Each structure stands twice: as C-alpha cells, then as structure tokens.
Amino acid sequence: MSVIVAPSILAADYLNLGEQIKLVENAGAKYLHIDIMDGDFVPSISYGPDWVKQIKASGSKLTLDVHLMVNHPEKIVDTFAEAGADIIGVHVEATPHIHRALQMIKNAGARAEVVINPGTPVALIEPVLYMVDQVLVMTVNPGFGGQKFLPEEIEKVAQLRDYKKSHGLNFDIEIDGGVNDKTIVEAYKAGTTVAVAGSYVYDKVDPAAKVKKLIEATDFEVD
Ligand SMILES: O=C(CO)[C@H](O)[C@H](O)COP(=O)(O)O
Numbered sequence: 001m002s003v004i005v006a007p008s009i010l011a012a013d014y015l016n017l018g019e020q021i022k023l024v025e026n027a028g029a030k031y032l033h034i035d036i037m038d039g040d041f042v043p044s045i046s047y048g049p050d051w052v053k054q055i056k057a058s059g060s061k062l063t064l065d066v067h068l069m070v071n072h073p074e075k076i077v078d079t080f081a082e083a084g085a086d087i088i089g090v091h092v093e094a095t096p097h098i099h100r101a102l103q104m105i106k107n108a109g110a111r112a113e114v115v116i117n118p119g120t121p122v123a124l125i126e127p128v129l130y131m132v133d134q135v136l137v138m139t140v141n142p143g144f145g146g147q148k149f150l151p152e153e154i155e156k157v158a159q160l161r162d163y164k165k166s167h168g169l170n171f172d173i174e175i176d177g178g179v180n181d182k183t184i185v186e187a188y189k190a191g192t193t194v195a196v197a198g199s200y201v202y203d204k205v206d207p208a209a210k211v212k213k214l215i216e217a218t219d220f221e222v223d
C-alpha cells in the first residue's frame, strides 16, 4: 500500500494544464487537488468553479479534490458540487456552520472533507468526524504553495488515526503543504492516506517522476 498522491495544480503551468494533468495521471496519481482561494480567508486569489468544470469535462479519471480556502464556504459548496468536484473540503475556521456545510456537501452528492489549519486542534473537529469522508490536516499555513512542511502537524495525523480506530470510523487523512519524498515518510507512518503535493510535483522538470517517487517512498505497510 502506498499513499494516494494528489498533485496540486496551483504550481502547474496553466497554459498547458491539460498536458500537465495527463502527466500526473499516467504516473499513478489518483486525485487532483484544486485550491480555491478567495483573497479573504487567505491572501491569495486563485480560480473558480469553471476550472473544475473544464477539468471534469477533459476526460480525466482523477478524483477532483477541491480545497475551499474561502470564508463562509456553505455559500458555494453547491456550485462546486455541480461543477464536478468529487471531494469538497471546508475549513472549520472559515464558518460557524461547519456541520451545515458538511451536510450540504453530502446532500449535493460529493464526499465531505473538514480541514484544519496548523493553529487548530483536532478536538475542535471531533463533533463532525462521524460524518466526514476525509480530514485534511494542513502542514503549512494555507494560502501559498512552496512553503516549508511543519513536522509538528504529524501528531495530529496520529491523533486522527487513533480516533478512527477507537470509534470504528473510516475517513481518509490527507496532508497538504510542503510535501516531498522525505516529508511524506513520517506522515505516512502516522496514518496519512492521501498526500497533496504542489511545488514538489510541478517543478517544471519531471512531474511524472515526482509522483512515482512519492508512491515509492510510501511503498510499505503501516498498521
Ligand atoms: O492548499 C495549499 C496551499 O494553501 C496547496 O494545496 C498548495 O498547492 C500546496 O503546495 P506545496 O505542495 O507547494 O506546499
């Protein structure tokens, strides 16, 4: 078993996006991570639902993993579900209505993900863990690609793995930020099942080789 690799197109060459997506899909990536930034919850502005729609229509078989870094995500989850998002992630810090936002995602037919920033403890999302398909533990502060991995976040992955076991739950645990073939190893051992990688994969040199390296680096059994 290896980690599921989710390349983030944030670092891709947008003028050749179709090609860039095919490269990672052919190399063994299973998810494609699409970062939506609103210039408010995070300082940057990225792209919107039409990007999801076009990627979906391109014929790619990749699971579209949409990470909403936006305030009040419940206002737009339906739009992203309609656009073709398979997984929709909402930050617990971005809304007082996290339960409602997750319910809306499920009602719209997508997989529901709750996301926590480095400054947020796992305890804050425990009340909604029974209803999620995936938890995203940010391993950098959200808003930018190319930042340094925060190793102290691995402890949260271990906490979530233990919570899953003790409560008989089966959600995926994803990490996002600063992932490369070195930083993924301890995080995978702690229970990470899905790894986002932006700048490491789309380094303008060889995205396919980078995806393969992440798969190889985690090609061992963990309990
Ligand atoms: O959510 C994010 C940043 O807020 C991203 O998914 C980002 O693309 C990760 O990039 P990198 O792998 O270069 O750290």
Ligand SMILES: [Fe+2]
Residues within 6 Å of the ligand: 008, 033, 034, 035, 067, 176, 196
């Ligand atoms: Fe992300």
